[in-house]
Amino acid sequence: MKLKLVITQQTPPGGWPYTDPDTGRKFNHYVLQVLKQDVRNHRKANNLPVAPDLNDQIEDQICKSVPPEWCGGVGSESRLPPLSFSQAIHGTALLMDWVAHGTPLVDQAEANSRSRTCAHCYANSGIEGCSNCSMDKLRELVVRIVGNKRTEGDDMIQACKICGCALKAKVWVPLNILQRHLSAEQNEQFPEWCWCKKSPP
Secondary structure (H helix, E strand, C coil), rough: CCCCCCCCCCCCCCCCCECCCCCEEEECCCCCCHHHHHHHHHHHHCCCCCCCCCCHHHHHHHHHCCCCCHHHCCCCCCCCCCEEHHHHHHHHHCCCHHHHHHHCCCCHHHHHHHHHHHCCCCEEEEEEEECHHHHHHHHHHHHHHHCCCCCCCCCHCCCCCCCEEHHHHHCCCHHHHHCCCCHHHHHHHCCCCCCCCCCCC
C-alpha cells in the first residue's frame, strides 16, 4: 500500500512538493488540489499516461518529504518487509560500537525530538515472531546501551524496519555512530525528514 496524507486542508512548511518521475519537473504548491491538477496537465501536455491512481502516487511521494505526522503516523502501511527478531538483535547490537568508544549519549531534548519523529514514521514497527522471552533479550541489550533512560515517545516506538535498530536505544546514540553503520541502500530508504538520513556529499 502507498502512504496516504491525512492532513490535506492545511499546507506543510514550504508547500506541497512533487517531482514528476518521468520528466523531472518539480512542482510546489500551497493548495494540494492545484498541485494534483498541474501534475495531471503536465503529463497530458507531454503525451504521458495519466494513471488512474495518479493522486495516490503524488501523495505517496509527498509523504517521503513532509513531516511524518502529515501521513497518519504509526499504522501507515509500508512496503518495507517485516522485521524479524534476529534482524532487530543484529541492528541493535551494532549500536554497541557507541559503548566501546565511550561516546556520550545525546541530551534529553534531542532524544525526545528524535523519538517523536520515529513515533510517526511508517518504518516504526513491531518485531515479527518476537515472544516475551526473546523480547527480554532485546530489552537487556537496550539497557546495556542506554541504561534506564527514557524519552517522551518511548511508549510509541519499537524498532526501525530500515536499519533493524531498537528505537529506544537508537534515539540516544550520536549521529556519527549511527551513520557509520548505514549502508547506501538503507540511507536511500529513509524518508527525507528522517533525523538520521545522511545528506548527499
